[in-house]
Amino acid sequence: MADSDRPASPTPEEREKLDAAAKKKEHEEQSKLPYKWSQNIGDLDLTAPIPANIKGRDLDVKITKTSLKAGIKGQEPIIDGTLPHSIVMDESAWTLETTKSGKELNIHLDKSNKMEWWPHVVTNAPKIDTAKITPENSKLSDLDGETRGMVEKMMYDQRQKEMGKPTSEEDKKMEILKKFQAQHPEMDFSNAKMG
Incomplete structure (x- = not known):
């Protein structure tokens, strides 16, 4: 395919118009759904308006690891289909809440x-x-203990590298070498290489 046969890359202005059109189409499609949904990286929440006279027992909600069906018994479901990815069943749930409307x-x-x-x-x-x-900004305090420790170590090592100082791993190796040298003063470590 010759270069002249390829469509030209869109200019920034054209790209902006294409993005705006795609965003508008996406917004229209999402607003036609009988529910609203939002997500963060770890979970997803869905809300759907229900008539005030409906009680929890009038609803038919089935949540499985890979599918979701919800609606009022005897009526067309509000949502019914396969989830794009699996969920943690024990941490997923539904509630019926009273609102102003x-x-x-x-x-x-x-x-x-x-x-x-x-x-x-x-x-x-x-x-x-x-x-x-x-994504929303997350704080270190939002992370579980193990993940937080890992992130803090990575941040420390990054700062150390930027300042030309040894990372936490290099520090540990130096400590081990110093202890070994102290225990074996008769050995010559002048040509030792750390790697």
Whole structure:
């Protein structure tokens, strides 16, 4: 294929117009859904308005590891389909809550993979562009102990490297070498190389 046959890359202005059109189309598709949903990297929440006279026993909600079905018994489901990824069943749940305008079905899904954005709640629903998601800032205090320790170590090592100082691993090696030298003063370590 000759270079002249290839379509030219869009200019920044054209790219902006294409992005705006795609965002508008995505917004229209999402607003037509009978529910609203939001997610963060670890979980997903869905809300759907329910008539005020409906009670929890009038709802038919089935959450499995890979699918979701929810609606009022005897009526077309609000949502029914296969999840794009699996969930943690023990941490996922639904509630029916009273609001100013009636009632609301709330469904919380805990993602099995805590490092993955979902393009939609169920695979038969319109997708969103996950590349355009801007994650909320997280704090070290939000992380579990093991992950937090790992991140703090990485941050420390990065700062040490930037200052030309040894990383935590290099520090440990030096400590071991110093102890060994102290225990064996008869050995010559002048040509020893750390690697």
